[in-house]
Structures are given as structure tokens and as C-alpha cells.
Amino acid sequence: MLLIYCPYCQVERAETEFACRGEAHIARPADPSQTTDEEWVEFLYMRDNTKGIAAERWRHIHGCGRFFNAVRDTVSDNFLKFYKAGEPKPDLEALAKEAGK
Amino acid sequence: MSQPFRTEKGGRIDRAEQLTFTFDGEEMQGHKGDTLASALLANGVHLVGRSFKYHRPRGILTAGSEEPNALVGVYRNGDQTPNLRATQVELYRGLEAVSQNRFPSLGFDIGAVNDLLSPLFPAGFYYKTFMWPHAFWDRVYEPIIRSAAGLGKPPKNPDHDFYGNIYAHCDVLVVGSGPTGLAAALAAAETGAKVMLVDEQAEFGGSLLSEAGASIDGKDPAEFVAETIAKLAAMDNVTLLPRTTAFGYFAHNYISLAERVTEHLPTPDPKLPRERLWQVRAKEVVIAAGAIERPMVFPENDRPGILLADAGRTYLNRYGVKVGHKVLVATACDSAWQAAFDLADHGVDVAAIVDMRETPPESLMSIAEARGIRVEAGCVVTGTLGRKRVKGALLGRMMTSGQVASGGQIDCDALLMSGGWTPTVSLYSQSRGKVVWDADKGAYVPGRSVQKERSAGGAKGLYGLQATLEDGYAAGEEAAKTATGKSAKVTYVSASGGEAGSGGILGALPHDRNASRVKAFVDYQNDVTAKDVKLAVREGMQSIEHIKRYTTTGMATDQGRLSNMNALEIASGALQKPMTDVGLTTFRQPYTPTTFGLFAGISRGDFFDPVRKTPSHDWVVENGGVFEDVSQWKRAWYFPKSGEDMHAAVARECKTARESVGLFDASTLGKIEIVGPDAAEFLERMYTNPWKKLAPGRCRYGLLLNDAGFITDDGVIGRLAEDRFHVTTTTGGAPSVFATMEDYLQTEWPDLDVWITSTTEQFAVAAVQGPKAREVIAPFIEGLDLSADAFPHMSVKEATFCGVPCRLFRISFTGELGFEINVPRRHGKMMWETLAKEIEKHNGTVYGTETMHVLRAEKGYIIVGQDTDGTVTPQDAGMTWAIGKKKFDFVGKRGLARPDLVADGRKQLVGLLTKDPKVKLEEGAQITTAEQPATGTPAEGHVTSSYYSPALDRTIALAIVKNGHALEGKTLYVPMPTGSIPVEVTGTVFYDKEGARINV
Amino acid sequence: MKRYSFLELAKNAFSAHQNWGRQWRAPEPKAEYDVVIVGAGGHGLATAYYLAKEHGIRNVAVIEKGWLGGGNTGRNTTIVRSNYLWEESAALYNHAIGLWQNLSQELNYNVMYSARGVLMLAHTVHDVQSAQRHIHANRLAGVQNEWLSPEEAKEYCPPLNISKNIRYPVMGAALQRVGGTARHDAVAWGYARGADSLGVDIIQNCAVTGIRRGQNGAVEGVETVKGFIKAKKVGVVAAGHTSVVMDMAGVRLPLESFPLQALVSEPVKPAFPCVVMSNTIHAYISQSDKGELVIGAGTDQFVSYSQAGGIHITNHTIDAICELFPHFRRMRMLRNWGGIVDTTPDRSPILSKTPVQGLYVNCGWGTGGFKATPGSGNVFAHTIAKDEPHPINAPFSIDRFRTGRLIDEAAAAAVAH
């Protein structure tokens, strides 16, 4: 059971308070009608499924209810960073270096 | 004295308290402080079980949780627990234990024939045979294999006990309370850190409790233990947990502990849980789990009476039990000599110390000499005599050639062996740490820490009383400092005696016997011999994981804690590769087998999952209603009157609702209040329908898709004000719809000034449906003109019901005149009972979900999840009318334009009428064009809903059918085992097609 | 290859089993192969076996990062069944059942396929509707599946608690009698031995580090820790690691890899005759021939390659087991482990050609791959050999996600009203 920091509540809580919502920073096209089928399937289903350092969406569903993002090493399951929704995607390589990966 | 092998004095047992217990029905005596194992040994009982495969007689091998042989079943007041380690079962008055895996008796076991046939049963034999004749596998071979399976008998009755749970946090968790753990706990505690000390044994102290001849701080080790524990117990920043096993080390320093609360008590208080699960988040962990002794792999090393040397010493010093009267000690390291000396000091005849080493340390030799103990240096045991109890041992002299020459035979009634020590790295391994090979120590020891833990003392291959104490203090101090930043002056104490020894051996010992005929056991419980490991290699198994799986070595209930190192060495020899290239199997949770009930905890019966009830629940129970589970909710299903079956009850409810009036509890429907200047814009983006022009006071049916274009939910949405909507969802869909809305709102459109709040449980909802609906509610509604003109279909207004503020919807899921009254939940019971009484005046009826389904089906209203299944689009469902044509976008709009969603030949929602109006189709039944379709014919579709319609006095059905909308009037078939049923494709509205009844 | 039989066993007993040969070689990779299969799990080994056996393509290598059968093949709960909803799925899994029934004889290796029956419990009215739909669809598709009342279910599985007083009472069950279990390691080993004997090279401890593509974009071979291996065709069967391997060829897939846990109890005397599954309360249980209760848990909610899941997932599963089988509450967990399952949006696998010429992929089995092993390998071999899908796996293309023609097995489990 992971230990997760909520950047809004500013506390660490057990994973069971949170819902993971998959890969982060996949924006819904502003005008879907202008997208090709390939672009739409990319948005709907295609995922990096990264082995290593990746950014993902979490929601503090049994806490403040806010969505936020986290950077996690999917091999060790250790978190490298938590940040609020809307904040830019961090430099994953830099984070990886810090974590000595 | 009834216990012939009990020492005169010494040990930590309470000799004053005599306890009677039974083993296989035979009554015996033991003492408070005994384990079942020590008590059995005190009575001279070594034979306690039979091995898994060959049913060989087996005795107690160890004194700890790694015991592979002495597994027993324990019975107490109707409950039975299999496979308990006798070495861990604390003795209590009246304990009732039985041996396992034998028939008819432990002494005479038919299964033992396997031992004679063993040449036919090498490792993996079952992969090579039992294949012919084909049919014999199911009928003959497998049943035989299965009946031979298993050790103990499974429990026969539901468990009477319950299990507790507690979540805890601490700065430093110390696992193990030997010298290292005690020192660590003390050092950490003195800094003021929150410390938890856990030990799997009944008493704290670990090896210190069986130490003899050493002293700590000038005191007897046991005294040091008592004082230290007393000191710790007095500190309120310390939690002491004996009888508690740290069995799992998970991500982010989450450790799970199993506390045995009542198992050791003769008469447990029924208010206490049998065991308690501790779920601990520790800032730092000190693993002080110590090390365990390794068996020696020589022929017939499994006879009852053969134990590990340290176990023999523990039984002697801690429990006051002599493992035999004439004891042979076989070893390759120093530590076993101490066992011989202690035995001699208790007047036990030590037949000899047989040490593989040519020249054991002089210091030991002289002590042995002083005690007149015969020493056979440079010798190995090459076999043992006896069957149900060891009678003697064959000696072999090691020659420089590496060969072994026969060295005669020595009689004994017990044999203590030691191949050296193996650090307990299980928890470290579970923490995902990678062990590293330490050539000097001849052991795998913890490598770098992956999580916030440190191994100390024996657990990292460090031995000797003084050294382990110091290591413990240091580990405790560091851990506390890392966890809290605090440190304190820790008073180290020093020890004398208990020095670390040297020596040790891995793998199979050399011998002069016929290798192909003798059995030298590596994994006792699974009957894996050195031969088996070599065979696996011969057959091409190169990874230790393959060898393990092929031979099953290390897969017994000790998870290979005793066998892994010896197996590895034998494998590496056979592969002619260094051991480090053979690989290593990983230890997994749980550290020792852990009770299922502990994991399940309070989750049983109604606490298995919350039971959600509506305010009408009690009334429904009192009035004989039958419930159905819908997600976590209990919903009234139907209300049988006396003598009515479901069919009759539902028929009556339907008829009454259409002819007069029906009352239905709609409280479980999801409700979401959407408020803010952008509320309409938000709905516009979420739902397929247009919302901006919907006037306050009006309602509209809303259809929700996912971005793939498929229907996910629906419900009526009322506009209460410019900036306030009351949204309803399906019962099961409520949480996911809310989550989806939050997702889009927070992450896609955070700029919108709108917020959503779940009001599902704010309101109780009564649906009053039928021609008399208006008359039924009129007497209780104030502040609202209910007339058709003033309050037409699809209206919503705030008013009062019996003086209570309510939201009144005029909507219908039946096709009849209908109202849904929302009152604050606390008034729900009142509202329900008021209306239930009122409808009686109109010969109305209460109705449940089944009738609701029939009534809506007669009108062709869909149920999301029943008539749709996640692959259905609005077009498929014939609901194109629900899509706002002029809308720029909505969730699912783009998805709907994908090739397959606009392709021909999609399955579409239609009505079906059986040619024979009496025949009711089965829901889920398949539909074909051919009357007698060949097997494998693709179905044209399936029946989604099917009922008897009282209003039409015939059966009706809804179905998803390929090109269905174009097939109206055509005949299709529903092939059933009993024959094919012809059906006509129709529209989805069966009743009141022009919809006149709804607008009265 | 020395054939296995009881006689052979008896003969070897006299030579103290000194003369058994290797079950498969440990060859060094050749410079070039007609086909390289990436991943020596059951599916990969089966693919190689059928390439050699049915398509005469014997110049094949199976390249494995670790040891063969060490991934999900050796970690699953060994359940075999084919009573899936959609014709496409039923056809695929039923093809596998057909092969299972004769697999021990085919491979001359006892894979212990045990048709003890798979019982799938229904706990709600919606479950019942869903089960009925499956049964009707299966009957038309020629897939064996039948409905049992709670009483009949208990008769088939005596330990089952059908009391009306439990939280989610058993309302009935769908039984597939030809469903059951098989010995997972034996499946990998049997296919390995079979493929090896037909000339296939199984190369273990040889991680793939890259997939080389030529000017025209077509596959040329794979880079490995043991050097470059030329290949006309490459089939990727890497389960949880498929995304990682396919990324080397620049192919994106709709996959997410989740931890999936399983556990076994201590071995006990026979107590459980069949396989029981409950999707509603998430429990899968059977008893191995060794006597262990084999229990499948759910997946964690986040992508992970750690092969370790959270204990709360296990707790929830054991909740359910103890609720359905209250007398197992005193049984004890012996071992708990995790695997990595690659799942697709519609919970159906991908068995398909890819946009890259000569590159084929077999993935997305989620929690249900083991049961399909023979059928999957069989049709994937066909796809590679013929460079076009077998009719059975044609619907399981990558393109279905673009067009929207999903094979949505999760859909039927849609929550109702």
C-alpha cells in the first residue's frame, strides 16, 4: 500500500485514499472534430506504459477530492515528485538523475 | 517423574505448574513455558509426523518457526487448525494435538510404501508418465495424485473466532528481540523515538534465553533480558509485541505484523480476537531477525532423533529437556561444540563430537577433553541407523583424496548436527533488497538498503554476543537519528562469553555409500534429496528457479530457509558453476504461514461490504418486501402478497400502477447538484443534449457517453435556477459519473465557474406513478399548482410536502402521469409512510424494481447496463433525438464519428414480439436469422430485456439486433435447447405509443 | 528426443535416473534466423513449437531476458476456460481448449490439464442476466457452459456457502465442465522440450536491447546482450514488457501493465474439487494437486513493473474467499507473489501484424493469458508464417481501437441500474 503525498492537503496518506487515473499530461484536443481517427485513438487509448520514471494522475478521492500529478519510478514504485494539476510536466530526466537513476 | 527426558533443574519452564495435554490421543504431561515440541521431547517423543512424498517417519528438527517436520493439527472447542509447528505451539492445559499425513496411524502408515517405491518417484516423475491411456488421467491417475496431496486435514467447520485489525505508525520498528534487537530497541527508545519491538516468540530475548555460560553486564543473559524489557515497558514511547511475526515488508516501509492474541490461552476470553493484524508504517526498520542453523546433508539425515545442534541446546537450556540419553554431535563448525558441552554438563552421555575439520580449534578440543568427550576430527556421518528413532550413526573418515573411508559406527539415541549458520534475510529480501555473497562468512548477506531499513547482528551474518549487542545499539541509534533527527547518550553494556565461532559447510557431505541408493535430504518436508537436485540439472534445469520448481526444493512451508543454501551448493556443483552464477530464489511474504482470517479481519457478514439502505427500508421489511442488491444498495425488488409468487406480485403491481397508482422508492438514484454561472455550459459539454435553452423549472432527459462514443449513463436533469441544476444518474453509475465530471471539470475545463456536489443522500425520493398520481400527492403538497397546464410533464418546482421543503419533479419512467418528490432525507420515512397510506385509498400499490423494469420496458425506455452494455451508441439505441445537432462538442461526439460507429451492420435496439404471446424469451438469449442455426453461426444479436406485460397481456422483449431498425416487421429466431422461437421485430414502444397517458 | 513413459521411468529407476537427457539445449544464438520470438513464456514457446511443427519453419530462436517460463506463465493461477461472451473470444479460447485436451500426448509431457470444471458465481440479478447471456451465446458458438442453481452449485462444490444470509448470496453459477486447471511450469517446459526437439533454439538470459529496421522500415533483426541476431520476422510475446520491447521498434500500443497478485495456502488434504470464480466480489480459487489452495487476487490500480502489489488487494480477495468458504478462515497463506499483466482498453488481447513489416505482436492478455496458451501460440504461428492472421485471430487486430470495433469482454460486466 503506497504512501502518497497530496499537494493540496499537504499530508502523506495511504494509497487507499487515492484513485490512480493513469498517464498524466494527455490533453483532450481543444476541437475534437478537427482530429483524425489516428489522433483520436492516440488520445483515447495509446499510452507510454513507461518502465521507469513516469508522470501519472492521481485523485485524492477520499480526501480533498482534487486531481494532482505524481512522478513515479514504475520499477521501484518510489515517488519522485508530487505537483498540482495544471502545473507543467517536470523534466523527468533531471528528476531521474536526482534520484540517482 | 512422568517426563523421563526432563532435566532435574534449569530451564525457564514453571516446574510447579504441570500441564496435561494429548498427542494422537495419548495423555502426557508438560509444564507452563513449554512448547508442544519441548513437552513431547521431555516425554521422549521424537516421531511426530510423516514426510510429504515418501511418508518417512520424521521427528522434531528445530526449535523455531522454520520447523519442516513437526507439523501438527490442533483441535479446540470445535475448531481445528492444520500444519501448526509444534515448535511454536505454546503448551496449555488440555491442548489436543494430532500428527498428520499418516494412515491409519503415525506408527504404521500405509503411505510409507512410497518410500520403497521411491526409485520410481524421482523429481518431476509425474511430468513423464500418467499420460496413457488418455482417459485414465481424469479418472484414475489424477484422483490418486490428489488424494495423496497435502499434509494436514483442512478445517471442516466455519471458524468460530474473529480477528482484529490496527493501523500504526512508528519511528523505529525493531524486528527480533535477541541481543541485537534488544540493544537496538533500547538505543532507539532512549532517544525518545516511537519504537515498536516485535518478536515471533512468546518471550522476548531470542537466543539469550538459551544462552549458558555467558554474561552481559556481569549478569546472566536471561536477567539482562528481564531488566531490559522492564525498562522498555516503562517507556510510553515504546510498544512491545511478543507472539508477533513481522510477515510482510511492502513498498514505502509498510510492514504487516501478525499478533497471536489468544492462541496460547487454555480458555480465551471470547471478547478477544484470536489474532490481530498490525499494519505499520515505520520511518525506519531494524531487522534483527538473527540467523538459523543449517542441517547437514548426509544419508538418512532425517531420522527422528536427529536435530539441529542449536535446537538441542535450546531444548536443554531454555526448556530443561534432554533430546536423548546418548547424543552424537556432528558438525563442521564451532558452535555445535557448545551444545555438546552443555549436554555433558547436564550429565548427558555425549557419544562423540564428529567434526569434519581435520583440526578443530584447540580451545574446544581441550574443553572436550576436560569433559572426557570423545572427538572424531576429520570425520563425517555417512549414514544413520534406526527407523522411527535414530539408533546409531555410520562414520566416515575424510581422506586427502577427497574420498571417504568407512570409520565404523557409533550408537546413539539422538544426533545433533550443524552445517553452520544462515542469516535470516527474508524480510530484507521482501523489501526488494538484493542479497550479496560474502565469501568469508560463506553466506548471502543483505546488500544495499532499498527501503528505509537496516539489518543488524545475525541477520547480516555477524555473530558473537558482544559484537551483536554493539551492532544492535549502533543500528538502533542510527535508525532513530535518521527517523527523528534526535539522538541521546546510549549506555552500551558489554558481554563476556558467547564468542562467535568459525567453520561451516554447504551442500552434500561426501560418503562411501552407494550414491544411487541412499537418500540425503535437502528439503525435509518436500522429500527433496541431493539426488533430485542433481537430476534436475542433468535434465537441463540451469536456473535455480527451474531447479526449485522441478524438484520443489524450497517450496515447503519454511520457504527454503533451511534448504536453500544446501540446494544451491549442490546445484552449483552439478552445473560446475560458481554458486553466485546459479541465481537465488526470492523470499516472499509471508515470512511464516499466516492465517487467512487475519487478512479478512472484520470483513464478514454485513461488514463484508457496507449495506446501504433507504429510509423506506424498515417499512419494506415490515410489509414483506423482497430486496435485491444493486451495487451496495438494498432495493425493494417486489412486494408479494400472501400466496403470490414473484410473477403474480409483479403482474399485480404493474396492473395497479397503470390502472390506479403506484408508489416506488427512487432514493438510490444518484443525484448531483451542479451550481455556478457556467453550470449550463458544463452540462452542454458533458451530455449529448442541449441545455442552454432549458428554462428554469423545466427538466430534460440527459444521455452521457464516454469519449469513445458509447453510452455510459443517463437520467433526468432539472433546472432549478439559471445557475443551478439537479442531475440524476443511475444507481450503480452515481460514483463513476461524479468522478468523471470532476475529472473533466478539474483537468480539462478548470476555467469554468461551476462546482458539483453529490446530493444522492441529501434527499429521499418517492415516485408516485399512475392516473391517480396527482390525487395522491395533492393533499400534501403546498405552494404549487399541480394542474397539467401549470405544472406540465417534465417540470420541476420547489414546494413543501407536509410542510417539509421538497423538490417536486413531474416526470415519468412508466409512461403514466408521474411525480417524483425529493425531501430532505430525515423526512423520507415520514414521506414514504404518508404516501403508502394514501395510495391505499386509491387501491394503489407500492412496487419494486422488477415492476419498474416492466413498466419502463412497455414504454421502450432503456436501462443503461441492461439494454446497453458499453458497446452501444445513441444511434444504436435509437436515441439520435437526444443528440444536440448544433453543439460544437460534447463528451463522445468525436468518438461517434469513428469508422465502425458509423458503419453499416451495427447492432441496434429493437422490440421483439414472440409469435406465441405466451412465450417469454430469456434475457441474454441469442437471435438468428436461421430457424435452426448451425453451431458457430454468428448471432444477429441478443435479448436485453424480456417480461410478461400485464397491460398487453402478452410477453414483450427488447433486443440488440444487427441492422435492427431496418428489420421491423421481419421474423427472426431465438434458438433454445427446447426449440427455436420465432419472433417479430417491432419498435421499442409497446404501450400507449402516442404517449397520451403521460400528459394528463 | 527420448520419449517419456512409465516404462522409460521404470527402466531409468534401475540406472538410478543417471541416463535422462536434457529436456532442452542451452545453445548460443546463431547469426540469423527465419523467425525470432521475443519472450520464452508459454505463448512464445508455443508459437515457436507450432511454427516448427505446423509450418515447417524450424530455423527459429526464442529469446528470453530471464529463464523460460519465469514470467506470468510461472506465476498465474492456472485456470483454463473458454466461456467468453463474444463469438470472437469464444472461438479463440475454445480453439485453445481443443488443444489443451490432447496437449500432454501431443507434447509427450504431462501438463496435467485437469478438466475439473470452472464455476463462475452470480451474486446479483445483473450477474444472473450476464451469466445467462454468456450461456446462450456460448451454446450458439458451440462452447460448453451451463447454468446451475445455488443448490446444484453447492453439490458441485461442497465447500461453497450458499446461505442467504451472507452479504452477496450466491444466486447461481455458470459451469464450464471442460474448464479447469493445468500445471503451468509443465506447459512452458513441455513446449520448450517440444520446440527444442524440432530444432528451435531457446536462448535464455538474453535480453533484447533493440529492434533493427531497414531502409524500407521492415524488420531486420534484434539487438541483444549477446549481439545482433538477424531475422526475417520478429514476433514479440513479452507480456507485461510488450510496450517496452515494441517501443524499440517505434510502435505504440494501447497497453497498460499492472501488478497482479496470487497466493497459495499451506498444502492440505483434498478440500476443493473444482475452480470457483466470482467477478463480483473478486475471488478465484482452486486446489493444486499438491494440496495448496491457489487463489487469484485483483490488480493494483497503477502501472508498475515491480512484480509486487499492495496487501490491501490481497486482503480484499481473502475477504471474499472467507465469505464464500468460511471454514477456510483458519487456513494459512504460504506464499504471495505478483506478476505484471498487460491490459488493453477492451480487455481482449492483441494478436496482430503491426505497421512494421515483419514485426508481429501477441499481447494484452491481461489476467487471462494462461488459459489461451496453446491456441494463442497456434494462431500466432500461423500469422507469422503466412504474414496474415488466422481467421480466429483476425478480429484481434491493433486497428480495432482506431475503428472502434472492440471486443469488449469488460462491457458485459457493465454495472446496471
Next chain:
Amino acid sequence: MSELLASDLITPDAGETPLLSLPSISILKAAPLTRLSLRCREAAQKDAGAAFGAELPLSPLSNSTAAKRAALWMGPDEWTLLAPEDDLRTVFDGIEEKLSAQPHALVDISDRSEAVIVSGDKAVWLLNTGIFIDFSLELFPVGTVTRTLFHKAPVMIWRTGPDTFVVEAWVSFMEYVAGLLVQSAGELEAA
């Protein structure tokens, strides 16, 4: 913030007998309350607090209280406002009026949940039988409020005293929550 508040706003339901009453722990059903969910952006926070009668706490998991008023932080733009049962209309209308010009959402959720008061030496222990939170006073001081899970049920925990907690749950979950609290406390009666 003191025990006072419990007696000022959170009061045991007069009609109800205690769910549990032991020397070390008591569980009492709380009387009905006015509960409002307020959502708004920063600009409106001051006015909202003024209109309500207790300022909106801005630091996470905190509360602010005044006579017969309590504002609980639920999220960065979400507060639960507590007032006596009878003040519903006045409070609701008061805030609506004051915020009429500013984007916000005010929703009556008085009936959505029920509360029990858990107090006594063993209160923390009892909550920890089902909640994975460190309730030590350093990390969870008096006045802290949070939503979390109690076993399988969503709850709101509000510490109103060192040994006193208000445990709130949606009404249909309360039978589960209260039932488990009472059952788990059972072992405290063991000899």
C-alpha cells in the same frame, strides 16, 4: 479549539441512548445540524466567511469556529459550514445574498450525513482499528479535520479534543461505521 465546541455545536442527540459507553470509550450519536457545502474561489472567501459568521480556514485540514458556527476545510476551494439545525435558511440566504455577484456554489447537505462523537482514552486506538492515519497530537492536533476511509466506508474525521472526535459519514454508511466502531471496541470489555 476546545471540548467546548462539541457542546456548543456538536451535541449528543437527546433522544438517543449511547451506542457505547465504557470507562475508556463512549460513542454517541450527534444531533442533526445544518451542513452546507460551499465552493468558491479566493475572491469570495472573505465575504463568505463574513456572511457565515466564521471565517473560512485557508490552511489545509484546519477549522475555524465562532459561536455556533464552524467552517471546516475540505479542499482548496471547498468548505463544510456547520450551524445549528434551525439556522439553515438564515445562513443559506445570508451567504447567497452576500455572494450574489461572485461565482460560488452553496449546497444544502444537512441530511447527507450523520455524525457520532467518539471520545475517551481509547478513542485514537478505536479509530486506528479502521483508519490508516497517525492521530498523534503533533501530527493531528485538535481542530484537524479530514476526509478519509474507515475500513470500506468514506468518513470525515474532526478532532474536537485530545480524546474527542466527530466521525461523520453519509447516512447510508453510518450503520456500517457505527456498527464496526462498537464491535471493535468490544475487546475493551475483555477481562
